Each structure stands twice: as structure tokens, then as C-alpha cells.
Amino acid sequence: MNEQRRQVLQMLAEGKITAEEAERLIDALGRDRSPSPPEAGSRTKPRPKYLRVVVVSEEGAGDWAGEAFGGDGTSRINIRVPLQLLRAGVRLTSLVPPQALTRANAELHRSGVDIDLTQLKPQHIEELIEHLDELTVDIDSADAKVQIFCE
Amino acid sequence: MIPRLVTVGWRPGDGRWRRVHVPVLPALLVLSPLLLPAVLGGLVACVVFGVSPLGALRGAGRLVWALPGTRFEIEQGRTAVLVNVR
Structure with a gap:
């Protein structure tokens, strides 16, 4: 050139x-x-669209739940949620009236949880969701396996 | 995109899957006589509780638009429940 x-x-x-x-x-x-x-x-990695939660547990074998549901005790949870749905849900929090947040804050304070919900801005939560695509949780124990990731 | 088909499936202890496919648009049309008063009631509730009705409508719309692709699948032994939005 x-x-x-x-x-x-x-x-x-x-x-x-x-x-x-x-x-x-x-x-x-x-x-x-x-x-x-x-x-x-x-050539870079495409942006993920879904949050996946996969839980496979053998824990229920022989317990009341396994017997009640008539199974072998193996339980599987497979959830796929579009990240867009999380964003839409987060945006709904901006509709909560301030007086409701104040009352929720008071109840939280009474329960010993010192979180000021009025300081929790939707854009902060949106930033959190933006960075969810980098999140991977992989828990592998003897009787259960938990995976949380974005795809 | 608005959801087009919602599939609800369940598997009782006998191990056989039962599935119900609900086409969203025809279902909405059929339920529209109930839906309209429900929306109006929701708007009135918004005004009473100090929530912006326009914001609530926009938020609900965004939520519905984002639903396609959602999938819940829970299995416990031989029983299972499945909800799939397409």
C-alpha cells in the first residue's frame, strides 16, 4: 500500500x-x-445472549423427595435466561416509588441488613449485567454440579 | 421480538411427557376482552401507587419483548417441568 x-x-x-x-x-x-x-x-468472540444456570444433583437419592417424586433422586435444573430480559427487569426497578424504597430500607435496617436501596441506581445494575458475560461459576462437588455461565 | 410460542411441558411419575403449545398471538386475541380491563386496572393501580403509567407500560413491553429464548427445565427423578418461550 x-x-x-x-x-x-x-x-x-x-x-x-x-x-x-x-x-x-x-x-x-x-x-x-x-x-x-x-x-x-x-474475529473476536461474539457477545453472549443468554445466562445459563445448570445444576445436576445426585443428593436426593433415597431421601423423601426422591421417593415422593418416584424417581431415582437425580435432579437437574437447566435455566436459560436472555440477558436482555435481565436488563428489562433491572430497568423496571427505576419505577419503584421513592417512598416504597424508604420503607424497604427501614425494614431491611430493622432486619439487620444495612443496604440503602436508594443508592442502587439502575445504571449500576445494568453495568453489572454488562459484565456478566465474563462470569463463570463452576462448582463441582461429590453429589452436585453447578454451572453458571453466559453463552 | 414478541414471543410467538410458549411450550409448557410436564412429566408426571409415569415418565410420559405432556406438552402444551400456546401460540401467543391467538391466545392474546382470545383473551383480549379480559386483557383490556386488566391493563386498565394496572394503569389505575400505577396512578394510585405513584408509579409512572407510561414507564410501567414501556417496562412491561420491554420485558415481554425480551422473553423469547427463555427456557426453564426442572427435573426431579422421573418427574419434570419445562417452560420454553420462542
Whole structure:
């Protein structure tokens, strides 16, 4: 590409083209080169769309739950939630009236939980969801396996 | 995109799956005589409790629009429940 640019400048120096033509040619060369960055971006990992929670547990074997449900005690939970749904849910929190938040704060304080819900802004929770795609929880114990990830 | 099909499935102890496929748009049309008063009631409740009715409608719309792709599958031994929104 530098070679083409040099040729344009050479033609300008020799008087074969005018300065305006040289400028147009160099601009055209720049436009040809510009599509390359999106190509590099397309190779990056696509943004995840779903939050998955997978729990496989053998714990119920022989206990009341296993017998009540007539199974072998193996339980499986497979949940897929669109991240967009989480965002929409979070945005709903902005509708909660301030007096309700104050009352919730008072109840939380009475229960010994010192969290000020009025300080919890929807944009903060949205940021949290934005970064959920980097989250991976993998718990593997003898009787249960829990996986939380984004896909 | 608005949900088009909701599949609710359950498997009782006998091990056989039962599935109900609910096409959302026809179901909404059928339920519209009930839905309209419900929405109006919701709007009145919003005004009473000091919540912006427009914001509530927009929030509910966003929530419904984001539903496709949701899947819940819970299995306990031979019994299971499945909810799938497409």
C-alpha cells in the first residue's frame, strides 16, 4: 500500500497529475484500507445472549423427595435466561416509588441488613449485567454440579 | 421480538411427557376482552401507587419483548417441568 502511495507522490513530482488528483488518489487508497479493522473485530468472540444456570444433583437419592417424586433422586435444573430480559427487569426497578424504597430500607435496617436501596441506581445494575458475560461459576462437588455461565 | 410460542411441558411419575403449545398471538386475541380491563386496572393501580403509567407500560413491553429464548427445565427423578418461550 505504501508503494502505491509513493507512486502517486512520484507522479505528482513529475507533474503527471495535479495536487488535487493526488489528494483524491491518496484518499481512495485510504478508503480501500479502512475496511480491514472491522474484519479484525469480527474475529473476536461474539457477545453472549443468554445466562445459563445448570445444576445436576445426585443428593436426593433415597431421601423423601426422591421417593415422593418416584424417581431415582437425580435432579437437574437447566435455566436459560436472555440477558436482555435481565436488563428489562433491572430497568423496571427505576419505577419503584421513592417512598416504597424508604420503607424497604427501614425494614431491611430493622432486619439487620444495612443496604440503602436508594443508592442502587439502575445504571449500576445494568453495568453489572454488562459484565456478566465474563462470569463463570463452576462448582463441582461429590453429589452436585453447578454451572453458571453466559453463552 | 414478541414471543410467538410458549411450550409448557410436564412429566408426571409415569415418565410420559405432556406438552402444551400456546401460540401467543391467538391466545392474546382470545383473551383480549379480559386483557383490556386488566391493563386498565394496572394503569389505575400505577396512578394510585405513584408509579409512572407510561414507564410501567414501556417496562412491561420491554420485558415481554425480551422473553423469547427463555427456557426453564426442572427435573426431579422421573418427574419434570419445562417452560420454553420462542
